[in-house]
Amino acid sequence: MNSNLSWIVLLSPLISAAAITLFTHRSRPRSSFVSIAAVLGSFVCSCLIFTQPSVSVPESTWIDFGGVFNVPFGFVLDKLSKTMLVLVSGIGSLIHIYSLGYMRDDEGKSRYFAALSLFMFAMLGIVLSNNFVMLFIFWELVGFTSYVLIGHWFYRDAPADAAKKAFITTRIGDFGFMIGILMIWAATGSVVFAEIARRLSSLMTHPAFLTVTALLIFCGAVGKSAQFPLHVWLPDAMEGPTPISALIHAATMVAAGVYMLVRVAFVIQTSHTALLIIAWIGIITAVMAALIATQQSDIKRILAYSTLSQLGYMVMAVGLASDEAAIFHLFTHAFFKALLFLAAGSVIVMLHHEQNIWKMGGLSRSLPITFFTFVAGALALIGCPPFSGFFSKDAILTLAYERNMPIFVVGLFTAFLTAFYVVRLLIIVSHGKVTNHPS
Numbered sequence: 001m002n003s004n005l006s007w008i009v010l011l012s013p014l015i016s017a018a019a020i021t022l023f024t025h026r027s028r029p030r031s032s033f034v035s036i037a038a039v040l041g042s043f044v045c046s047c048l049i050f051t052q053p054s055v056s057v058p059e060s061t062w063i064d065f066g067g068v069f070n071v072p073f074g075f076v077l078d079k080l081s082k083t084m085l086v087l088v089s090g091i092g093s094l095i096h097i098y099s100l101g102y103m104r105d106d107e108g109k110s111r112y113f114a115a116l117s118l119f120m121f122a123m124l125g126i127v128l129s130n131n132f133v134m135l136f137i138f139w140e141l142v143g144f145t146s147y148v149l150i151g152h153w154f155y156r157d158a159p160a161d162a163a164k165k166a167f168i169t170t171r172i173g174d175f176g177f178m179i180g181i182l183m184i185w186a187a188t189g190s191v192v193f194a195e196i197a198r199r200l201s202s203l204m205t206h207p208a209f210l211t212v213t214a215l216l217i218f219c220g221a222v223g224k225s226a227q228f229p230l231h232v233w234l235p236d237a238m239e240g241p242t243p244i245s246a247l248i249h250a251a252t253m254v255a256a257g258v259y260m261l262v263r264v265a266f267v268i269q270t271s272h273t274a275l276l277i278i279a280w281i282g283i284i285t286a287v288m289a290a291l292i293a294t295q296q297s298d299i300k301r302i303l304a305y306s307t308l309s310q311l312g313y314m315v316m317a318v319g320l321a322s323d324e325a326a327i328f329h330l331f332t333h334a335f336f337k338a339l340l341f342l343a344a345g346s347v348i349v350m351l352h353h354e355q356n357i358w359k360m361g362g363l364s365r366s367l368p369i370t371f372f373t374f375v376a377g378a379l380a381l382i383g384c385p386p387f388s389g390f391f392s393k394d395a396i397l398t399l400a401y402e403r404n405m406p407i408f409v410v411g412l413f414t415a416f417l418t419a420f421y422v423v424r425l426l427i428i429v430s431h432g433k434v435t436n437h438p439s
Helices: 002-024 028-051 079-102 109-128 132-150 157-188 193-198 207-224 233-239 242-249 253-263 272-293 299-319 323-350 368-382 388-403 405-431
Strands: 060-064 070-073
Touching (some): 002 028, 028 079, 079 109, 079 242, 109 132, 109 253, 132 253, 272 405, 299 388, 299 405, 323 388
């Protein structure tokens, strides 16, 4: 049962992308209907999989070079992947539906929904993959489709440049990731996660080799999850349509790096040096992005740097050897950050695509419902009880307090910075006066 449902989850968006490209690309209403129906189908099947016990899914042989290099085509359906399936397809469904209104008059609406469906196929493939080769192929497809979506308005210079920047920057991290995969295969003779875990002793006998391998695997997450020093692409990705900003910055592309680190934690957690470097990269990214966010005047860039900061918290949790805390914050952040971006999109459309917060005064009166939803997301981002962000961020800070005091101090300072720039944003857009303040 789970096996059949997992195929439906994965293939529905792919069939949608093919149908739109081949048959409905001239009809924008039909294209959006096909795409939304496909992602809703994936979401329903993901929910059904989530309610059933974890089982092993039968594998089929895909690549076999005489026993030297074997790659099966198989899925992993444990608690982690089932949770991520619901998260990715659920948030994706909401963003698809929101896009109906946001992209209503866009000439490239059919192209947009075709790329959106292909993106969902690639992201769901990452979640389901049970080996490094499958994961890497879907990983690269996510990079390609994000390039297409960020550069949706390619006839403008800024989106085209932002798409190229995202594509090239993430390739740098992916090159390291690829070398790390090759090193794991050379040491263990397998690329399947379960088999690597059983043969890990061959890696543990060479600590230096193990550390280098773990850090090269981490390079993939540095690119996709925009960690320092490959963080530069994420703020510029705001040049794409706002629903894409919500999709990339919430539960999908940037979350792929954190998910991958948790999936291969059995490798990373065997190297204390690698864990320490990962934790410090995460907290450096968190505090750096929070400091930059305090100086921004573009509402989407503020939220983008906020995403960078929160991803830093998640990576820090991975470095502190707590997969549970990392995934918990990933899950809560996905929902409240998507809410913030979608609310910001409503404001931007109402103001005829104006994104300068100094020109958004009085929104609590002009858009009260949107404003209150924005406040709810903002309070979760700050970590105000009883909102979800309080529990997930508190879990990470408590972990840092117990395991690494310097990281805890920087993490706590970052939390205060987050509260500062979010409250600043709320005050300006709700009670501020519209000015010609320089951006």
